[in-house]
Amino acid sequence: MTKNVDYYAAVLEPWFDRWDLMTQTEREIQRRQSSAHQMQGFYDAMLPQLEGLIEVLNEFPLNDMPLHARSLMNLTLSLAEIAPHVEFYDGAAGVPYAFEEERFIAVRGDSAQL
Amino acid sequence: MNAPNPGNWAKKYPDLGTGPVPVAPYLSPDYFEQEREKVFKKCWLKVARVEEIAESRDYKVLPFKFADAEVIVIRGEDGEVRSFYNTCSHRGNKVVWQPGLGNAKGGGLQCRFHGWVYGTKGDLLSVPEEGAFFDLDKESCALTPIATDVWEGFVFINFDPKPKQTLKEYLGGMGERLAGFPYEQFSEAHTYQTVLNCNWKVAQDAFSEAYHVTTIHAGTFPDGFSTELLDVQLLGPHHSCGVCQAEGGTPPPVAALSHQFSTASIAKKQDDSKRMLPPLVGNDPRHAFELAVIFPNYLVHILEGMYFTHQFTPIDVDHTLWEGVQYFTPPQNAGERFSHEYGQVLQRNAWLEDTATMEDTHEALKSGAKQQLYLQDGEILIRHLLQAVDDIINA
Numbered sequence: 001m002t003k004n005v006d007y008y009a010a011v012l013e014p015w016f017d018r019w020d021l022m023t024q025t026e027r028e029i030q031r032r033q034s035s036a037h038q039m040q041g042f043y044d045a046m047l048p049q050l051e052g053l054i055e056v057l058n059e060f061p062l063n064d065m066p067l068h069a070r071s072l073m074n075l076t077l078s079l080a081e082i083a084p085h086v087e088f089y090d091g092a093a094g095v096p097y098a099f100e101e102e103r104f105i106a107v108r109g110d111s112a113q114l
Numbered sequence: 115m116n117a118p119n120p121g122n123w124a125k126k127y128p129d130l131g132t133g134p135v136p137v138a139p140y141l142s143p144d145y146f147e148q149e150r151e152k153v154f155k156k157c158w159l160k161v162a163r164v165e166e167i168a169e170s171r172d173y174k175v176l177p178f179k180f181a182d183a184e185v186i187v188i189r190g191e192d193g194e195v196r197s198f199y200n201t202c203s204h205r206g207n208k209v210v211w212q213p214g215l216g217n218a219k220g221g222g223l224q225c226r227f228h229g230w231v232y233g234t235k236g237d238l239l240s241v242p243e244e245g246a247f248f249d250l251d252k253e254s255c256a257l258t259p260i261a262t263d264v265w266e267g268f269v270f271i272n273f274d275p276k277p278k279q280t281l282k283e284y285l286g287g288m289g290e291r292l293a294g295f296p297y298e299q300f301s302e303a304h305t306y307q308t309v310l311n312c313n314w315k316v317a318q319d320a321f322s323e324a325y326h327v328t329t330i331h332a333g334t335f336p337d338g339f340s341t342e343l344l345d346v347q348l349l350g351p352h353h354s355c356g357v358c359q360a361e362g363g364t365p366p367p368v369a370a371l372s373h374q375f376s377t378a379s380i381a382k383k384q385d386d387s388k389r390m391l392p393p394l395v396g397n398d399p400r401h402a403f404e405l406a407v408i409f410p411n412y413l414v415h416i417l418e419g420m421y422f423t424h425q426f427t428p429i430d431v432d433h434t435l436w437e438g439v440q441y442f443t444p445p446q447n448a449g450e451r452f453s454h455e456y457g458q459v460l461q462r463n464a465w466l467e468d469t470a471t472m473e474d475t476h477e478a479l480k481s482g483a484k485q486q487l488y489l490q491d492g493e494i495l496i497r498h499l500l501q502a503v504d505d506i507i508n509a
Contacts, residue, residue: 043368050371057448073448080456083368084463088333096333098466099308107305114451 008053009068012075015042019078020071025109027074027081032101034082036091043086046079062114073114123346123494130348130497134486137479139500140313146431148507150180153410154428155273156506158284160412162187162269163441165301167195171218171234175200175210179429181273185260186210188218190234195264197271198236198257204228209257232257265289267297285408288352292406294392295416300441304458306465307437312476314411314426314434315499320468320475321413321424322405322495324357330471334464337363343492344398351409351502353495356395359402368456376419376445376453390418407495409502422461432476438465 001007019042021027031039053072060069089096124132139145162174173188184200186209200208207227210216222231222239229242236257244250261272263281266289270281282289310317320326327339337360344356365373395404395416403417413424422440429435440458445451489497 047367050368054375054449054452060448062445062447062451073451076448076452077455079368080372080452080459083456084334084460087366087368088336095463095466097330097470098463099469099472101466103308104462104466104469105307107307114445 022112203255287349354406372456375449
């Protein structure tokens, strides 16, 4: 089967609801509200697909992605957001021993621009 | 942990001394008043990157609480960058009502209060009901200018109406050291801000040494960095050093994939085949990134493939506006965009770890329990900042 956008959209569809988020602020908030189990499940689903998925998404211009491709792109950005919590912070939803995260304002964090 | 040779930097710069340093400059309102008048209102302060105001009539408005001022930085039709106080000549209202980025469409900045319009050179272009005024001389009603200059694409201002040094003179050897890095290539900025409940120097100190990396960053950079500094340079009031990578450690899977798609991460060993760093910087193979401070409060960190900055703008003796920015090349595809996101999230997390120390330190010092601080050899940049500020105040 050709691994194209439709293929990855079908494989990763269960994760769209939670992780297809257009802005950085949304992704940060979602991560802070996630359990270790939720983040691990998403991580385990994304990791084997990531390289192939990126290769497919690389064919599209960033500022003009069709709908499903944009959703898949958002999933990769959500993976970037949660990966340190799985790989470094033992599943903690917040960064351990850190400043209050809500006080770090991402300037243009509410922008949906890629 | 690598234990640096004791006394390396003290031997290179013996005049700084090695004794304990006083706590008072971090907490004293009187000292802060001196810093306000003699340092922050006389030094060149970075306000923008040229990419933020790239087009004709683009502007950026930002507050400077210590100066009770808001500043408009604006690109003229002639391509020049100028700055003005955001104070209307009519009755003093703010001309631009919101800080941030904008464009003076229609050729001017219009004050919403009564519709006075200023050009990008600050000149007063039009006044509704001008005839109702009495011999209004529009030429003397321009916006009040602020000294402005640009170095390597960084826009600086100086609140001194007649700065004692040009920007180039002020930057001196530090300007030469950092020049030539392709800053303009890294136009994609990821920016964070917060107001910190601490003195600006408490915040800046936390980013001015590597002693903390094995403790504070045990989470985010478990194998990443050494506590050793490379090539400490004190250049007038400015200073610079290299931060080292530690040996060993295999990046976990997502980290490794992000490195694969782009070079833009401080956690990745760099490929030297296309050297971007200026000739004096990063010649030790262990060099991870340069930590350079443009006095008083602007930290520029350059490395192959990206750069990042911190700025600590005082609000008052106990409060500071921090802005941290990571600069990447505009991503060309999904792989680069993913990689940049991973890099900037990781760095943000490290900054969260760094920032966790600052308000606690300030609060604990305010108890009055301690009158002096002890600095190791690797904390020479902290010692130098205190000395450089003190030298100006006591000049």
